[in-house]
Amino acid sequence: MNATFDVEYVLNVETDQSGQQFRRYTQQVVRRLADAPAPDVTFLDSAGQDLSPEEQKLVADRTASTINHTLAMLFLRLGPPPEATNGDFSPVTSGGGGVRQ
Structure with a gap:
């Protein structure tokens, strides 16, 4: 799939x-x-021509940079994870999983 x-x-x-x-x-x-x-993925410029390997690398580098920046901004917006509740949790052995306190 x-x-x-x-x-x-x-x-x-x-x-x-x-x-x-x-x-x-x-x-x-x-x-x-x-x-x-x-x-199959084909990289084309605005005129419909295949991109050179150097241009494909530039596109890939810029895409990776954009994804990294977007993820960093997402984590900044989300903030730190919540503090632990210091509860004693144990796995539930039946009923579809989960935990119980």
Whole structure:
């Protein structure tokens, strides 16, 4: 099974710190599973010509840089993970998994 990714624009109604609601379209990457094999990737320039290996490397490097920057901004926005509750958790042996305190 191969995974393909689509971008959807979703209207979100959010509330800012002052309590005022606002609407914002956000891009959400949606993972779609397909049984069909993934198509071959061909890099083309704006004129429809194949990119040279040097240009393909430049595109790949810029794409990796963009992904790294986007992930860094996401983690900054999410903030640190919540503190542990210091509870004593043990695995549940039945009922679909999970833990109990």
